[in-house]
Amino acid sequence: MGNIIRLSAAELAEKLRSGELTSVQAVQAHLDRIAEIDGGDRGIHAFLHVNAEEALAVAAExxxxxxAGGAAAEDLHPLAGVPIAVKDLIVTVGQPTTAGSRMLEGWMSPYDATVVAKIRAAKLPILGKTNLDEFAMGSSTEHSAYGPTRNPWDLDRIPGGSGGGSAAAVAAFEAPLALGTDTGGSIRQPGAVTGTVGVKPTYGGVSRYGAIAMASSLDQIGPVSRTVLDSAYLHELIGGHDPAxxxxxxxxxxxxxEAARRGLTGDLSGLRVGVVRELQGEGYQPGVQARFDESLGLLRAAGAEIVEVSCPNLKYALAAYYLIMPSEASSNLAKFDGVRYGKxxxxxxxxxxxxxxxxxxRAAGFGEEVKRRIILGTYALSAGYYDAYYGSAQKVRTLIQRDFAAAFELADVLVSPTxxxxxxxLGEKLDDPLAMYLNDVATIPANLAGIPGISVPGGLSEGLxxxxxxxxxxxEDARLYRAGAALEKLLEDSWGAPLITQAPELAAATHGGAA
Structure with missing residues (x-):
């Protein structure tokens, strides 16, 4: 099992195509890993539901x-047979979709999300549904009604949020791929703190049909993986136009x-990389800033031109986001009323x-953080306050979009700590919502502007x-994959191995030895 679960999705796919491994072996290895480390008081708790029977059936198919060979075998998707996990905000036929909330406990969707339908059509076995902050509202996965997920690097720490379950599953070798959703950083921030790759595609680049909405103008589904190339494969599969x-x-x-493979050459000649002045410095831990500065040095050595850019209105992004997002959430969650949807x-x-x-x-079905955001959003949308709060926040959003447009006149991609x-x-910031919200200060601007972003592992600080x-x-998502894959290769060459191999057995010792 140990060798199988440590393969990247691309490596596993190649071994499946060559016949060196079977999909049943791959799926069973990951199911065994989940059974070994996910449960119990000190388990990772990445999964809310494990889909073993269906996953093995798809693998056998x-x-x-x-x-049998022939045309049918030739027509299989490159990732066919590679197992995947799905965030429990994305509806799936045959499995519960709870959104991490008691409001939808045990709810079974009558239809598949578009991304799930694409995954099924490509014959990727779905291992199960992963944990999240309730209705994706949180930055730590501590707001799940079903208990927190633990960070595989340190079981006493958070795995990020809201998609901590997907990131932890990939980091802990419980799945080679996962789907997440990103409203203000819920794919990228968990990626940063678990040493995984997380991508927020361009808004509209991946269908949101079947993702339970929190903030419709901000939400986006995207890939979670251990390598940039793996995310590129999954992104190409789930992307594209959807009339629904x-x-x-x-x-x-x-x-x-193709862009990721170009990046893996390590050559960034001609690429202009803009360092965002407002997304570093004060408020960023010294170790985080040091790893960022080291990455800039590697990018420069690879031929990239490093320029400084300023987006002055980013200082208002957090405030604008926490008016727009709760406002849209209060509207989207109005349907969970005991009459139309939910318990x-x-x-x-x-x-x-x-x-x-x-x-x-609503008092019994929603948790504390969801109630807080509904109240904030309802207030911001109320008569007499709409223009002062929600309307003003939308104006700031426009200014942020203009800042990015100006920055991209000077640079092909922008870079910052994630x-x-x-x-x-765990528990450190639960009683301080404002401190919790600050974790998304670098990721929120991309959602407000609708632009794509990627987080790649940049090294360790304090062993994390x-x-x-x-x-x-x-x-221009392809630019992300070129730059991200190049930095990934440059860093791994400097370390001598992928960052994930430097983890302290990713909590395996806590569960009785390495997998």
Whole structure:
């Protein structure tokens, strides 16, 4: 099992195509890993549901097609047979979709999200659904109604959020690939603190149909992996136009795998890399800043031109985001009322009216952080305050978009630390929402502007992973893969091995030895 689960998705796919391994072997190895380290009081708790029977059935189908040979085998997707995990905010037929909330406990979707339908069509076995902050509201996966996920690098620390389950599953070798959603950094920030690769595609580049909405103008589905090339393969698979999503871009998916392979040459000649003045310095831990500075040196040595750019309105991004996001969330979550969707709680005493049922249901079904954001958003949208709060935040959003447009006149990609700190301890910031929100200060601007971003492992600080973020103009996702893959190779060459191999057995010792 040990060798199988440590293969990248691209390496595993090649061994499946060559017949060196079977998909059933690959899926079973990952299921065994999940059984070994995911449960118990000190388990990773990356998964809310494990989909073993279906995953093995799909794997057996892929193996049978390959064994038979012919046109059907030739037509298989390059990732066919490679197992994947799916964030439990993305609806799937045959598995519960809970959004990490008691409101949807045990709910079974009657349809697949578009990205899930594409994964099924390509015959990637789905290992199960991963944990998240309730309705994707959080930066630590501590707000899940089903308990927190632990960081595989240190079981007493958070794996980021809201998609900590997907990142932890990939980091802990429970899955080679996963899907996440990114509203303000929920793919990239977990990637940074778990030493994985996380990508937020251009808004509209991947269909949102079937992702339970938090903030519709900000949400985006994207890949989680251990290498940039693996994310490129998955991104190409799930990307493309979807008539079911009114915000979907009607244009071809860029050649992302080709861009990643070009980056793996380590040559960045002619690439202009802009260092964002406002996304470093004060508030960033010294170790995070040191790893960032080292990465800049490697990029410069590889032929990139390093220029400093300024986006002065980014200082307002966090405030604008925490008006726009709660406002849209309060609207999107209005349907969970005990009448149309979700659980229903009938008051124990007094008259049973729609108003009282709605109140009882939402009080019992939503957690503290969800209630906080609904209240904030409802207030911001209320009569007399709309222009002062939500309207003003949208104006700031426009200014941020203009800042990025000006910056991209000077640089092909922008670079910054992904998160200002390494993973903090479980419970450390639960009682301080404002401190928790600051974890997304570097990732939020991309969602406000609709541009793509990628986080790649940038080294260690205090023995914990640090992430390096690249941003590119809308529709220029390929630039991310070139720059990200190049930095990945340059750093791994300097370390002598991938960062993930430097982990202290990724919590395996806690569970009785290495896998």
């Amino acid at each position: 892929v193996d049978a097609i390959r064994a 999503d009114s915000t979907s871009l009607d244009e071809p998916v860029p050649a992302l795998v 229903r709680v009938v008051p124990a005493d007094g008259p049973v009216t729609i108003e009282r049922v709605m109140g009882s249901t 998160a200002p700190t390494v993973a903090f301890r 992973p640090v992430g390096i973020q690249f941003l590119a103009p809308a529709r």
